[in-house]
Amino acid sequence: MTWQGVNVTESAQWLTLPDVAERLDLSIIKVNQLIKDGLLLAVSRNGVRQVPAELVANDTVLKHLPGILTLLHDAGFNDEEALRWLYTEDDTLPGTPAAALGGDKAREVKRRAQAVAF
Incomplete structure (x- = not known):
């Protein structure tokens, strides 16, 4: 699935804000x-604000997402x-920063986000 030219993996699902609230x-x-506080990311898709489902796991926002x-x-x-940065493939992770956030590479993603700031 793509969103404004960003490849959000085919297995990715999108949640509407009411779906996020329920989850x-x-x-x-x-x-x-x-979202307003920058602890969760939502973008407009077809006029509806949505969140990539993989950013909300185990009934909570991914641990390192707010800091990133x-x-x-x-x-x-x-x-x-x-969102584009989170879903840009990075062969050195491997995969995308968004996918790595759910695993043992989360701290590496955080380091890379820090490097972007400089």
Whole structure:
């Protein structure tokens, strides 16, 4: 699946904000606050704000995602650019930073996001 030229893996699913609220057992207002605070990433797809499902795992936001989003936003990235960075293939990880966040490479992704800021 692609989103504005970004290859979001074929297995990736997108969640609407009400779906995220249900998965996290939060109100939609709290989900919107997570997004506003930069703790979760949502982009508009076909006029509907959505979140890549793999960024919400085990009924919580991925552990390192808020810190990585802060680093990317501090580097001047908007949400769309942050999504593009998270889903750009990196052979040295291997895979994408988004996929690596769910595994043992999460700290390496964080280091790379720090390097982008400089």
